[in-house]
Amino acid sequence: MAYVNPQGEFNRDQRYITTRITADGRDGYPVEPGRYRLVVARACPWANRAIIVRRLLGLEDVLSMGIAGPTHDERSWTFDLDPDGRDPVLGIERLQEAYFKRIPGYEKGITVPAIVDVPTGQVVTNDFAQITLDLSGEWTKFHRTGAPKLYPEELRDQIDKVNRFVFADVNNGVYRAGFAGTQEAYEAAYERLFARLDKLSELLAGQRYLVGDTITEADVRLFTTLARFDAAYHGHFKCNRSKLTEMPVLWAYARDLFQTPGFGDTTDFVHIKQHYYIVHKDINPTGIVPAGPDLSGWLTEHGREKLGGRPFGDGTPPPPPPPAEVVPAGHGVTP
Known part of the structure; x- marks a missing residue:
């Protein structure tokens, strides 16, 4: 399976299944505890x-979670982490099966995250950007006591604006560099990525979070790229002007979030490296997974508290993850 565009610039296929799960069920899928399963891969x-x-x-x-393995072939993500290679709730070996139940012969990407309707075994949506917004806005009846407001109405315009340029230049920007098929396309993506990271550094030098004084959806979206930067994007995608650890403001910001419950304890560096270096064979044909980088710095003092802010606003940190969802020993960073 080829990822690099030999013609030059990488363009992400953004044709997703846009059905929504909502409180009023207007698309035919009302929010219901236990009805749906969120299928993910920690690598992604x-x-x-x-x-x-x-x-x-x-x-x-109220929303169970199935975890696919870190690698996949051209057909699908697979449930090779489960004892018999099948998701224990959906009973399938490949996520592709749930897509085909919804749309026979589905020809677009078999992507994660995807939410599957357990009774029918059909994928409801894989629209990753909308999924998290709906978890905040449509599932509020089932939020835990003390849940933070990640997408508050009064900040949505600002959050949406930040999300647009972070997606274009950073989240997708690293892929535009890594999957570029010409020198010119690569250099354009490289320059755009680091220009945006420099602007984000300027912004975050004076405030703890991207929008307002609490963690929002915008911080979640930037964090998942920063967490993969040195482990994958710096080397594998040639985003090598600077490591994250060499960008002081962003490194401190990323460590602040990493040390916040829900962020670092959901990050699996082994799966991250296996995914990028094994799956993208047209970039790394040997499939050799790098031994580094050193991860110990993620738990060092970040000093961001001096900027003020309250991570969860008037809410509280989440409890530890359920035992079945703990990142395996040796895959993350432990105190």
Whole structure:
């Protein structure tokens, strides 16, 4: 399976299944405890967003989560982490099966995160950007006591604006560099990425979070790219002007979030490296996974408290993850 565009610039296919799960069920899928299953891969930054938001909002008991392995082939993500290679709730080996139940012969990407309707076994949506917004806005009846407001109405215009340029230049920007097929396309993406990271550094030098004085959806979206920067994007995608650890403001910001419950404890560096270095064979044909980088710095003091801010606003931190959802020993960073 080829990822690099030999013609030059990488363009992400953004044709998703846009059906929504809403409080009023207007698309035919009302919010219901226990009805749906969120399928993720810890390796994937887009899925990691959903893992974090679900955890921060305390939706574990109402929206179950299936975890695919870190690698996949051209057909699908697979449930090779489960004992018999099948998701224990959906009973399938490949996420592709749930897509085909909804749309036979589905020809677009079999992507994570995806939410599956358990009774029918059909994918409801894989629209990753809308999924997390709906977890905040449509599932509020089932949020835990003390859940933060990640997408408050009074800040939505600002959050949306930040999300647009962070997606274009950073979240997708690293892929535009990594999957570029010409020198010119790569250099354009490289320059755009680091110009945006420099602007974000300027912004975050004076405020603890991207929008307002609490963690919002915007911080979740930036974090999942920063968490993968040195482990994958710096080397594998040639985003090598600077490591994250060499950008002082962003490194401190990322550590602040990493040390916040729900962020670092959902980050699996082993899966991250396996995914990028094994799956993208046209970039790394040997499939060799790098031994580094050193991860110990993620738990060092960040000093961001001096900027003020309250991570969860009037809310509280989430409790520890359920035992079945703990990142495996040796895959993350432990105190």
